[in-house]
Amino acid sequence: MDEIFGIPAPLLFGQLLLGLINGAFYALLSLGLAVIFGMLNVINFTHGAQFMLGAFVAWMLLNWLGIGYWGALILAPLIVGAFGIILERLMIARLYKLDHLYGLLLTFGLGLIIEGLARNEFGSSGLPYRIPAELTGAWDLGFMFMPIYRGWVVIVAIVMCLATWLVIEKTKIGSYLRAATENPALVQAFGINVPRMMTLTYGAGVALAAFAGVLAAPIYSVNPQMGSNLIIIVFAVVVIGGMGSILGSVVTGFGLGVIEGLTKVFYPEASSTVIFVVMAIVLLARPAGLFGRA
Amino acid sequence: MNFDRRTLLGAAATAPVWGAAPFRSARAQAANTIKIGVLNDQSGTYRDLSGGGSTQAVRQAIKDSGIEARGITVEVVQADHQNRPDVGSTVVRQWIDRDGVDVIMDVPTSSVALAVNTIVREKNKVFINSGAAASDLTGTACSPNTVHWTYDTWMLAKSTGGAMVRAGGQRWFFITADYAFGHALERDTSTFIRNAGGQILGSVRTPFPGTTDFSSFLVQAQASRAQVIGLANAGADTINSIKQAAEFGITRRGVKLAGLLVFITDVHSLGLQTAQGLVLTESFYWDLNDRTRALTQRLGNMPGNVKPSMVHAGCYAGALHYLKAVAEMGVAAAKASGVEAVNKMKAMPTEDDAFGAGSIRADGRKLHPTYLFEVKSPAESRAPWDYYKLLATTPAEESFRPLAEGSCPLIRS
Numbered sequence: 159m160d161e162i163f164g165i166p167a168p169l170l171f172g173q174l175l176l177g178l179i180n181g182a183f184y185a186l187l188s189l190g191l192a193v194i195f196g197m198l199n200v201i202n203f204t205h206g207a208q209f210m211l212g213a214f215v216a217w218m219l220l221n222w223l224g225i226g227y228w229g230a231l232i233l234a235p236l237i238v239g240a241f242g243i244i245l246e247r248l249m250i251a252r253l254y255k256l257d258h259l260y261g262l263l264l265t266f267g268l269g270l271i272i273e274g275l276a277r278n279e280f281g282s283s284g285l286p287y288r289i290p291a292e293l294t295g296a297w298d299l300g301f302m303f304m305p306i307y308r309g310w311v312v313i314v315a316i317v318m319c320l321a322t323w324l325v326i327e328k329t330k331i332g333s334y335l336r337a338a339t340e341n342p343a344l345v346q347a348f349g350i351n352v353p354r355m356m357t358l359t360y361g362a363g364v365a366l367a368a369f370a371g372v373l374a375a376p377i378y379s380v381n382p383q384m385g386s387n388l389i390i391i392v393f394a395v396v397v398i399g400g401m402g403s404i405l406g407s408v409v410t411g412f413g414l415g416v417i418e419g420l421t422k423v424f425y426p427e428a429s430s431t432v433i434f435v436v437m438a439i440v441l442l443a444r445p446a447g448l449f450g451r452a
Numbered sequence: 453m454n455f456d457r458r459t460l461l462g463a464a465a466t467a468p469v470w471g472a473a474p475f476r477s478a479r480a481q482a483a484n485t486i487k488i489g490v491l492n493d494q495s496g497t498y499r500d501l502s503g504g505g506s507t508q509a510v511r512q513a514i515k516d517s518g519i520e521a522r523g524i525t526v527e528v529v530q531a532d533h534q535n536r537p538d539v540g541s542t543v544v545r546q547w548i549d550r551d552g553v554d555v556i557m558d559v560p561t562s563s564v565a566l567a568v569n570t571i572v573r574e575k576n577k578v579f580i581n582s583g584a585a586a587s588d589l590t591g592t593a594c595s596p597n598t599v600h601w602t603y604d605t606w607m608l609a610k611s612t613g614g615a616m617v618r619a620g621g622q623r624w625f626f627i628t629a630d631y632a633f634g635h636a637l638e639r640d641t642s643t644f645i646r647n648a649g650g651q652i653l654g655s656v657r658t659p660f661p662g663t664t665d666f667s668s669f670l671v672q673a674q675a676s677r678a679q680v681i682g683l684a685n686a687g688a689d690t691i692n693s694i695k696q697a698a699e700f701g702i703t704r705r706g707v708k709l710a711g712l713l714v715f716i717t718d719v720h721s722l723g724l725q726t727a728q729g730l731v732l733t734e735s736f737y738w739d740l741n742d743r744t745r746a747l748t749q750r751l752g753n754m755p756g757n758v759k760p761s762m763v764h765a766g767c768y769a770g771a772l773h774y775l776k777a778v779a780e781m782g783v784a785a786a787k788a789s790g791v792e793a794v795n796k797m798k799a800m801p802t803e804d805d806a807f808g809a810g811s812i813r814a815d816g817r818k819l820h821p822t823y824l825f826e827v828k829s830p831a832e833s834r835a836p837w838d839y840y841k842l843l844a845t846t847p848a849e850e851s852f853r854p855l856a857e858g859s860c861p862l863i864r865s
Binding site: 169178179180206274283289290302303307308310383419422 | 466495496497498500501503513658663664675692717721757
């Protein structure tokens with residue numbers, strides 16, 4: 159059997175693929191964060207809780223209303239997105255004029271409250287959620303056994319990332335958004351309702367988090383802590399990619415997934431730290447991040 | 453009370469113990485009051501299997517002991533150690549030094565339990581551990597102030613590990629949580645496998661907490677051509693491992709998973725569809741016999757809407773037995789010396805609804821039977837939380853590591 163660095167080649171390819179799959183989650187989550195930071199200048203620390211809410215709403219839809227995975231994939235982001243819009247209107251919108259730190263503290267606090275409420279209601283050990291029947295099973299790739307569901311996650315994540323990028327970079331709404339970030343007063347003067355645009359952008363970012371939550375529900379334990387476990391890594395991804403850079407967060411998300419995957423083979427004990435090592439190095443060399451504008 | 457800046461800062465510094473005893477002075481407590489501190493995970497992965505349920509179990513034990521009718525008051529305080537040894541140590545020091553706590557109970561997460569074990573010994577108080585697994589608590593780290601009640605890694609290794617080897621699982625690969633508990637569980641299980649003629653092909657150490665995706669480790673385990681993947685982890689780690697092993701079709705292709713520490717709350721979370729057929733070991737099951745059912749009834753609705761776990765049962769039984777010892781020796785003597793209180797507990801046979809008749813050995817190990825269960829299929833389960841079929845019972849004297857093999861310094865002297 160061929161070996162690369164003492165690891166059998168098939169095993170290594172398998173790990174690279176698994177890394178890409180995890181990267182898909184990082185990319186999807188950091189995408190929402192980057193959109194919100196890029197447009198609203200708010201560091202949304204509630205993102206992890208909103209990701210968790212996506213998974214919980216999917217569970218509630220199934221167990222209370224009998225709506226399965228496919229329905230949840232559309233409804234859960236809408237419901238959680240609407241909840242995000244309420245949060246933005248009632249609280250977050252009041253902080254746009256202040257320093258980033260205030261938004262960070264508010265959203266961090268909100269995240270803790272949402273997580274605590276979920277823990278009180280549903281306990282901490284988690285709820286069962288199954289892979290939809292259409293996506294169970296696996297492909298034999300020769301070097302690895304690839305669950306169909308994981309393939310689906312990667313494809314959906316790539317489509318979502320591309321769609322978001324296209325909307326922001328290539329459409330009229332996207333150009334308004336980018337303009338409003340640069341100079342809100344001027345854009346408002348042209349008769350565009352900037353506050354409403356901000357609200358909808360926040361809602362969309364939150365919906366992206368909830369969408370990732372629904373995707374994660376069948377493969378991770380659905381528990382109130384599931385978001386806080388991921389969110390720190392996702393923040394590192396956004397910082398490495400360059401705060402607010404959409405392309406940066408997508409590329410970094412997938413890239414770090416692969417780096418983490420390789421660490422799990424060569425030195426598994428460090429797999430939860432390797433991303434922060436990369437972050438430290440990137441911040442020293444390029445403080446604005448790989449794709450950020452200084 | 454005057455809330456100046458200093459008071460607020462002081463209050464913030466002691467935040468974990470706050471809800472427990474708000475602004476109460478230690479001097480105010482009477483000489484005939486026993487104070488029990490329940491320290492466990494109240495916000496993380498082990499919350500449902502310990503958490504507020506353990507406190508509820510201790511309160512039930514106080515009621516069932518009838519000790520308050522003798523004029524002895526028992527106060528209960530609780531705190532969250534967040535699964536961090538530093539947080540747990542700080543809380544325990546404050547509890548003992550400032551609040552006059554006499555007994556520390558529960559303490560899941562072996563790394564925290566080992567830290568608390570040292571402090572309680574140094575302060576000569578009592579430590580009744582229910583939630584932690586590391587068999588070192590009655591081995592190299594044994595203490596005259598500590599009773600290890602519910603289960604330990606050696607017992608899990610012997611029961612679950614032994615059953616898997618007997619069923620033909622000779623070649624093992626471990627996925628191990630990278631802290632004291634995981635290491636102890638892997639070590640104890642490996643000894644059994646080797647002694648039974650089995651083989652350890654390898655292991656991976658996964659960071660704890662903070663690992664959510666185990667697929668990479670599962671694929672490595674599979675590539676080693678092991679027959680059994682030993683999961684030396686707990687809580688959400690175990691749930692994620694089992695869920696993802698099913699997803700990657702690992703169990704369907706004949707590789708067996710050995711869930712070395714699986715609690716009933718984990719089975720509930722996985723759902724019977726995924727968990728069915730899993731073989732596991734516990735020392736308590738709510739639906740085991742009339743006495744356990746009666747206790748479950750008395751405990752009522754547990755936080756998180758769960759049935760009592762074996763950790764809850766251990767907190768109940770441990771507190772009950774301690775209070776019996778206090779009633780025998782008197783409050784003053786029990787408060788004066790933790791070692792004497794524990795010696796008294798060791799001298800008396802135990803008897804409770806959770807574990808039946810039992811005893812506490814010289815090294816602090818509580819002895820009772822253990823049960824090998826298999827998780828029912830959805831068709832076999834007749835009611836909510838009807839999850840286990842009993843496969844085998846190991847008698848108390850064979851369930852735990854023999855006294856001579858534990859290298860407990862108390863025994864040699």
